[in-house]
Each structure stands twice: as C-alpha cells, then as structure tokens.
Amino acid sequence: MAKEAKVKVNMASRNQSTGGKIFDFCNYLLLTILGLLMLAPLLYVLVGSFSSTGLATSKGFGSFSLDAYVMIFRGGKTLNGLINSGIITICGTVMNIVITSITAYALSKKDLPGRKIFMWFVMFFMLFTAGLIPDYITVANKYGLLDTYWAIWLPVLISSSNLIIMKSFFQQLPESIEESARIDGCNDIQSFIRIVLPMSKASIATFSLFYAVGHWNNYLRPMIYLNNENMWPITVWLRQLIILSSGTVGDDVVTEAVVWAPSNTVKYATIIVSTVPIICVYPFLQKHFTKGVLLGSVKG
C-alpha cells in the first residue's frame, strides 16, 4: 500500500509542470513518427507483394494477388535458398549453443587450472584477428572446406563476446545447488546438464537468438565459400535476383548478369519470405530474451 502511494506521488510530481507535459507530448509524437518511419518501408514491400502490378506508379495497386507467393513456393531458386538458409541457421545455431555453453561452463569454474591462460587467448583473439584472407586460405586451401556448409559453421563456432557474457552468467549462479549434486555423485557434465542448463533457459534463448540472426542474415561467408548455386542461402540469391538485375551495380552486371528479370511483385514477395522466418523467431524468444540480456549486461 505504502509503496503504491509513493509511486503515485512520484508520478504526479513528475508530470506536474507544463514544460513536462509539453515534453511528454513531443516525446510520444517523436517516437510514434520514428516507429512509423521504421515500419513504412517494410509495409510498402508487404503491400507490394500482394499487388498484381507491383505498385507501379502509373498503374496503381491493381488487384490483390497471391501469384508471386504461389510462384515462389511452387519451387525454384528462392524456395531452395530458403531451405538452405534454414539448414544453415538451425544446424549452425545448435552447434554454437552447445559448444559455447559447455566452454562457458568450464571456464566459469574459478579453480580450474589453466583457465586464466585460456581467457587470455580469448581476449587476445577478440582484439586481433588474422583477417579475411588468412581465414580464407586456412578454411578453403588448407582444410579444403570450400563448397561445404562446414566453411560457414566452423569459423564462427564460438563468438568470444557471447562466450564471456555467458561465462559471467554461469559464475553468478548459486554454487550450493551444484555442490549438493556433486555430493549425490554427479560429475561436472551431469550437473551441467541436469542442474545448470534448466536454470539458464533465458540465457540460452538469448544467445540462440543472437547466433540465429547472425546465420540467417550472413552474406559474406556464403558468398566466398559457396560456389555451387544450389547451396546458396537466401541472402546470396536475393542479391542476384534484385540488386544485380536492377542494373545499378555497374561493374558487376557485366560478369554476373541474370538473364531472367523478375517482376516487382516477385521481388517484393522474395524480400518478404526471406525476412519473415527470422522475425518469427523473435516473439518466441522475446520473453526470455530481455531477462537474459539484462543479466548479461548488468553482471558482465
């Protein structure tokens, strides 16, 4: 009761002055406008994907049509790209999460001999990376991973910053529960799976989201490591479809021109289908997500 009253007093006093009211009004207005600006391009594309004319200025909206979506889902490169992106994202994220969490757990044990040296290496590689060319030579020429998805998954198996945040998350879990598990005869791996993981759902969800977005949206690595068009994820195919076919990319058109020039409606629909899957993941993880990031950023 007392707390409620206090908050009310605070609210009231914060809203008292006219200046404050004007500020509040402007603030709401500004954020509404910003929000609409963020949404507008996406809404335009979404509407365009259902328009038979592709929203061409001279012809208007035309009629409602699902033709573009029917065409995409009947098969062909776009559908193939979506499936490839799905495979890359799901397998990649699972590997990322398994390896990052077991590593973070081991490193969260302060008495582990050699832990400091390992952390030092992690920090060093965060500060200095060899760069694109040595990475490419190592992955493609030395390990021969060209034209395999391993070239996309393995070089980014662990994100050092995610590892460090996850490690500090595990460190601040109460030790007493694990201690009792150990007395009951659990070894480290068993207590990690049975005790620590169930307590870390929010954290796991957050990092899954980070890794999944990274995989789904990645463009550079598939472009350099996959020469085989049938293995391309949707990002690489989309560039081929829209940017190169529009003819503005001066130098590249000559070498990489696409013969087939798709209609605007198809372009819009392709943009939508390549965005919707990853956006759909967000609400599922959102509940855990704010909690997970909060923990990481406050404690990390």
Place this chain on the structure above:
Amino acid sequence: MAQTGVVNRSHYIKHKKLHHLLRFKWLYLMLLPAIIYYIMFKFVPLLNLRIIFQKYNPAAENIGIMSPWVDPWYKNFMVFFQHRDFLRLLRNTLVLAFLNICIYFPFPILLALLLNEIRAAGFKRITQSVLYLPHFISWTVLASIMLMLLGPSGLVNNLLTAAGRETIPFMASEQWFRPMYIIEMMWKEAGWGTIIYLAALSGVDEQLYEAAVIDGAGRFKQLLHITLPAIKTTIITLLILRMGSFLDSGFDQIYLMLNSLNREVAEVFDTYIYDIGLKATYKPAPGISNYSYSAAVGVFRSLVGMVMVLITDRIAKAAGEEGVY
C-alpha cells in the same frame, strides 16, 4: 637411503598434482572442442599470416612448395602505402568511421533516453518492438528495399518523374553515398542499440528520482544528474569496443551499396581486401601476389583497430573509468 626418500617425495608430489588435475577431467573434456576451435580457426590463420611477407602462390603451396619470401620483408606494405589507392581508401574509411562515431553512435543513447521517459507501459513495449524489428533484417534485404524505394526506377524517382521533376541518384552517386550509409545504419541498428542502455537504466533505483523530486529537480535536472551518470560506464565501454572496429566499415552494407558510380567515395578497406584478394579484380603492382598484398592491407587495418582500442581504453582509465582491457 636419503636419495630414495627424495625420489619418493617428488614422485609423490607429481602424483598429487596429477590427481589434482584428474579432478577436473570432465571440465577439460568440455573445454576440448573450444581448444581445438581456437587452434584451428584462430591460431592457424594467424600462422598463415606469414603470407604478408611472401609472394603467396596457392597452387604451388597445395603441392607442398613454400612460397618465396619478398625482399625487402615489408615489400607488400610498401607497395600498399605508395599505391594511389591507399590515401583514397584511408580517407573513405576514416570519413565513414567518424560519421559512425559522431552521428550514429549517440543516436541509440538519445533514443534510449526518450524511451526511458515514456511512462505508458503498453506504448513503450510496442515502440520498442517496432524499433528492434529492423535489426532482424539482413543487409541484403535492406539493400533490396532501398533499391526498390530509392533506386533509379524505384518508388521515389518514379513519383518525381511523374511529377515532371528530375530524378535523384540516391543509390548511384558520390554525394548521396555517405548520407545513405548513415541513414541505413540508423534505420537498421539504432533501435536495437538501445537495449543495452535500457538494461542499464532499468537498474537505476527509483528512490533516487524521488529524492531528486523532493529536492526540487525538474525532468531535465533528473536526466543530467541521475539518468546520464547511470549509463556513463555503458557508453564508455561500448565506445571502447567500437574503437576496435574503427576501420571496419561493415562489409555487407558497403559491398551491397558499391557500384562504379560511387566507388570513388564508397570503396573502403573491407571491400578492397575482398576485391583484390579473393576476386582479383586487378593487380595492384607487378611482382606481388594479390593474396599477400590484400592480407597485408588487412593486417594494417587490424593493427590500427587494436591501437585505437588500447588508446581509448587508457584514456578512459586515466579519466577514472573502469576500462575494458
């Protein structure tokens, strides 16, 4: 007799040490994949950096012939620093880095402060979700949308033509490249960037505000004396981390915006390394390998980033902040 005692003792100590390490065998097993990962994908590429002192020949290396070393050892760097591309790339990259830090970087902070002043929980949640949305969109999608809206035959230019006006070359001209770069950056990442500041702000004790109100502080004074100090450490930490990628302009974004009409201002180290090293669009100078040359450019970029981080970190520490490293 005495000697056997010593032997036994050292044997005992060794045994104890081994026993101590064996207690951690499961943890080491869990660490093993990461150790292999860091060796194979971080350390080995570092060893392969030797090519910056060589004339790297992949075909010969594949059959086990070591590439010849260049003479003098810094030849690849020398060629780059004397190349006519160098100053142009440095200028382009620095301009984008400064735009990034001076215009883009403060924007999420401002946005977070505005969001923090919103009291209506429903409005706040919806606004946040909308602002986060663009982060989930790939640069390829963003570049495609931009082209459909602002390209030569995009929405805006079609409307301009219909109205009898001249079209604006948003996507393919030198003067529009930098504004477009920052606008795209803000659209995609500014909302997402607020998360970490909002998290820091949610940790502020509400009693501080109450005390400030009793002391007669207005909204602006509360912002200045409570809210801003609460996120100061976060701002500085993010700034230091941002410095590490100072010369890193974001490959995907720039590469997808790049074309022959804006190349003069749009080409940066990232895209140059890719174009020269992997696509081998042209040979920068006779007698050097494209791989070696572009790897050297990459090392230069990494080193500048590393120095920038350490300098910023030192400055922050000197100013009494925590620092990162």
